[in-house]
Amino acid sequence: MDVRFINPFIKSIRNVYQTMMRTDIVFGKPQVKTDGCKNPDVSAVIGYSGDASGAVVIAYQRQAAITTASKFASMELDVSHPDFADALGEIANMIAGGAKAEFEGLDVDPSLPSVIVGDNHEVSNSKVNPSLTIPCDCSFGAFNVHVTMKLEKQAAVGAAS
Amino acid sequence: MKILLVDDSRTIRNIQKNILAKLGHTEIDEAPDGVEGVAKVREFSPDLILLDWNMPNMDGLTFLKTIRADGVTTPVIMCTTEAEKSRVITAIQAGANNYVVKPFSTETMADKIEQTMRKLTAPAP
Ligand SMILES: [Mg+2]
Numbered sequence: 001m002d003v004r005f006i007n008p009f010i011k012s013i014r015n016v017y018q019t020m021m022r023t024d025i026v027f028g029k030p031q032v033k034t035d036g037c038k039n040p041d042v043s044a045v046i047g048y049s050g051d052a053s054g055a056v057v058i059a060y061q062r063q064a065a066i067t068t069a070s071k072f073a074s075m076e077l078d079v080s081h082p083d084f085a086d087a088l089g090e091i092a093n094m095i096a097g098g099a100k101a102e103f104e105g106l107d108v109d110p111s112l113p114s115v116i117v118g119d120n121h122e123v124s125n126s127k128v129n130p131s132l133t134i135p136c137d138c139s140f141g142a143f144n145v146h147v148t149m150k151l152e153k154q155a156a157v158g159a160a161s
Numbered sequence: 162m163k164i165l166l167v168d169d170s171r172t173i174r175n176i177q178k179n180i181l182a183k184l185g186h187t188e189i190d191e192a193p194d195g196v197e198g199v200a201k202v203r204e205f206s207p208d209l210i211l212l213d214w215n216m217p218n219m220d221g222l223t224f225l226k227t228i229r230a231d232g233v234t235t236p237v238i239m240c241t242t243e244a245e246k247s248r249v250i251t252a253i254q255a256g257a258n259n260y261v262v263k264p265f266s267t268e269t270m271a272d273k274i275e276q277t278m279r280k281l282t283a284p285a286p
Binding site: 093112 | 169170171172173175176179215216217226241243244245263264265266
């Protein structure tokens with residue numbers, strides 16, 4: 001896992017939350033993880049393929065997921081609402097797309113989002129290990145962003161600032 | 162003015178509808194992918210199209226090339242997470258009239274819509 005992939009994600013997470021939800025993110029220190037993402041209730045996943053491959057997983061506890069989805073959509077979205085997963089998937093889409101734009105010199109395609117809803121589930125990385133976890137906190141609650149990226153082509157990553 | 166929203170996220174279409182309502186536009190139709198979008202262009206005859214890029218079934222770029230090949234000249238604003246310059250150029254070459262990068266603020270979206278429509282209603286030189 002190349003740590004230079006982390007700054008594009010931090011920049012993108014901050015931008016998405018400020019622009020769409022007008023809230024600031026407080027970032028914790030990124031941590032290396034070897035055992036996937038433990039115990040979230042809701043996860044939004046985007047895969048990457050191309051010059052770099054991997055995934056970004058945005059993992060929430062139930063209440064933070066409900067608050068975040070509702071703020072994003074400007075309407076109450078409970079877990080059972082048909083737009084709940086759609087809203088969290090689109091947030092993931094924006095985070096993944098914004099980060100990708102900063103991968104200098106790499107042509108990378110993000111997948112369509114998948115959202116997993118289920119108390120205390122686990123998302124494991126089948127191909128790329130370890131992952132880096134970016135702890136995030138904001139007025140809607142804490143969440144974790146797990147990034148696993150592997151360069152398929154040598155290039156300068158994150159050179160843009 | 163009739164506006165067609167083509168985006169696979171219903172949440173995004175709702176956010177766009179709220180912005181358009183504030184600008185006084187309520188004649189709106191929507192499609193969740195390019196395939197339904199092409200059909201809606203034919204039956205709804207929109208005056209403006211807001212178009213996502215990454216969608217299942219048919220993506221926004223293919224949708225754009227398809228309607229332009231059909232001779233449809235309706236202005237299209239791409240509204241997408243694809244932010245790299247090379248992607249913007251690709252979209253413009255395929256016939257996009259304007260470009261909004263997601264995430265977008267209400268103000269940015271409103272400005273781009275007004276800018277696009279102003280250009281179109283300006284008298285020819
Ligand atoms: Mg989309």
